[in-house]
Amino acid sequence: MTAPLDVPGSAMEAGPETVLEGAESSVIRGRSLGQIAWTRLKRDRVAMAGGIVIILLILVAIFAPLLVSWFGHDPAEWHREKIDPAIQAPLGTFGGMSWDFLFGVEPTTGRDLFSRILYGARISLLIAFFATLLCVVLGTVLGMIAGFFGGWIDTVISRLMDIFLAFPLLVFALALAGVIPDKAFGLSGDTLRISLLVFIIGFFNWPYIGRIIRGQTLSLREREFVDASRSLGARNHVILFKEILPNLLAPILVYATLLIPSNILFEAALSFLGVGVRPPTPTWGGMLAEAVHNYDVAPNFMIFPGLAIFVTVLAFNLLGDGLRDAFDPKAR
Template sequence: MTAPIETTGADARPEAVLEGAGRKEIEGRSLGRIAWTRFKRDKGAMAGGVVVVLLILTAVLSKPIQALLGLDPNAFNQDLVDPVMLAPKGDFGGISWDHPFGVEPQTGRDIFARILEGSWVSLVVAVGSTLLSVVIGVVMGVVAGFYGGWVDSFISRMMDTFLAFPLLLFAISISASLQGEAFGMEGLTLRIAVLIFVIGFFSWPYIGRIVRAQTLSLREREFVEAARSLGARGPFILFRELLPNLIAPILVYATLLIPTNILFEASLSFLGVGIAPPQASWGGMLTQAVDLYEVDPMFMVIPGMAIFVTVLAFNLLGDGLRDALDPRGK
């Protein structure tokens, strides 16, 4: 006969250990809260997000800021330019309290005002073209991946055809041909619309391929089979089952596509087929700075840094979102 095992403390009274368990219930966390916790731990992504928010506010409020400070991006200040050297008077491109970024060579226009004016142009073109490419790419990718068969083959060959286009040359030819007035638009409105169409319409296959690959994987999951077994049809499965699970990769790719489109718009403006002067744009300012670099190096540095900081901020934000929304992340 074995002796009874003596236990003490918590082992003898498990109810004593569990006595306070109900005092504070364990709180569940949603997927959004988990993603936000991961995102906050990434200091680079947080810094990029702050810069992106500031850039958006600057672009939206560029006109009120100019009016408040009494700035005119197209005002010529010949008294601030040396008539012989055609360089800004003073050091570092004429930087002063009244002109914190200095003035342009030859014309004397305030660079700070032109950076503000160019911010909304670059962001409108980049965001508009990104939205256009995302909408087309998501629709085409989801339909191709879900239905498969000849539909998938047709859309895939269409993607290959668009990817075979020399995009830069095609954008130059379209932007150069649509001058003056077209489609009931003219001037700056026409230029912005053409850039959004050219950049967005010919960039959708990149996100379309990503969405198609994700859809091919998701359509075989259990929740899709369960929806089919309950009698759900194709449109319901597409919009209620598949699209919510594609939001994370779509959002990440969109944030990474915006800086690419900013650079593309700057390239077209640099080549003279983007935003036409006297409207300020960051790429157009770089174009003017090429011929005046030896006169005033700051004229090239400032718009170049504006593009660099914007692209870097969006890339950091996109990388942070990708890590935060990864279900396998820790």
Template sequence: MSLTPGELQVVTEGEAISIDAQDHGEKAIAGRSLWAIAWRRLRKDKVAMTAGIVIVVIVLIAIFADQIGALYGQSYLTQHNTGTTSLLDSLTSMPKGPLGGVSAQHWLGVTPVLGQDILTLLMQGARTSLIIGALATLLSLIFGVTLGLVAGYYRGWADIVISRIMDVLLSFPTLLLSISLITVIALISSSSILRASVIIFVLGFFGWPYIGRIVRGQVLSLREKEFVDAAKSLGATNSWIMFREIAPNLIGPILVYTTLTIPNNMLGEAGLSFLGVGVQPPTPSWGQMLSDAGNYYQIDPMYLFLPGLAIFISVMAFNLFGDGLRDALDPRRTN
């Protein structure tokens, strides 16, 4: 833009940037938010993105397991062990045919003794594992984030009491406690829902100290920042500062914790089911399938391999995505 001699033109800073960009034929550079930067980093991580796609597929399979089973033409409740439609050997009760009875109707074969379709069992087992893993993680977040905020913000006696509670809970043997509680519950009721509720409670309640410590450490640093002092000077209450000013800055660590804890809780459920104190039939579970397959692994190794592979893929996908998300949210990265 040119000015004639003797003329003086006053422009604002924004207009100056626009004029400069027009003069050079360039577009003005727009700033990026922290989330936009993290998303750009995450997209560059091919391993994390692939793991994220696998997680989405597993979640969709778990949600629409009934519909997929209907299209597939099989149900996990149907048993092919009697009559002319039996798919099992009458002498050994093992699946007929190679690879555990793989056929055009049963893509992954059928189970020994009962002759249930393995593919539909795996899909329904994914639903069980994800529900228990997600709800247990949610329970951990509710306790951990709330108490971690209180301990880190108020400090003093509140911090001492909550920190000692976390130390006590971390010293409990969660697996042994789960087995004890579920065994007692089994004497009272055989409900699978009640068993699942106990598993969710034990995994979630005894897991919250981990995220509680992370949140407490972050809050101890954030409470000294200038934006907290500004909120106090404007008359904001403590609850407003904790949940409206500090809590939004904890979303990154909470997301990373969530992606890394869900697979741990899924493994916990699978371990309890494998030991025979978890979810019981007819509710499918990957750990329950592993426990049952252990009796036939020499004769029908595919029955043992398939649920183990499902657990491996799910846990690996969550862990890889969690690692990628942690790297993308790292403020120390420059690219």
């Protein structure tokens, strides 16, 4: 014979409201993909360090005039009194570094290297960000169209991607940037060259992200929520931008973060080869090109621009790798 259960009186007297409250407290609340990715990203100290460096770089670029007014000199101002007239090298040790010139001065001209590094960050980040934006928009739209509609549309866009990928991009960019006129499209000077560099870098790099988006769209278009939207009478553009695009934000964000450093390097390469933004406007690649002829008398003239490029590219790559791991559905 089974012994009777010893149930406390409080449990016997508990009403239905108490039971419901206990059930509600034990419910496991779901989290969105963004919340899960943010939780994972916060645990990745290396990626967070890269993100902090990127934020600092952006702030430095935005507030460059203010920082220069506090700690430097006009980046275009010559200081010939800081240059040895015999060998055209900076006076003093370490390329003329002092409290007045934190990074030293440029050989021959005596311009403040600290100020030019800060203003160079503005040019490099501006070109990289807008070129990446153009690349992402073109690649996302064309990749979605190719993957969603398929057929001859997919064939045409895919062959177009193959053609762009077959281009020797650097050689083509050198040829195109080298024939930029002094005035065109109502623009002139640095504004024209920056705009054309953004176009060249962004327009010829879109097939890389286009292929990724096409592959993701091919998978998403077979999902149940897409079939449900079709059955409810949703039009193709509604399905593309209301159903499929939100599910592509994670790979778009990751690839864009990894694309920015490559665009920074590409802009630096063009400036180094003399077809980027022209002096005296400061760019990191342009400073490296000038430093090649003066590295023996002023090594800091090469070290600081090179270090700026290295730190920026490394920070974006670390953050991009962290975002890729954070959005990985197989990660824990």
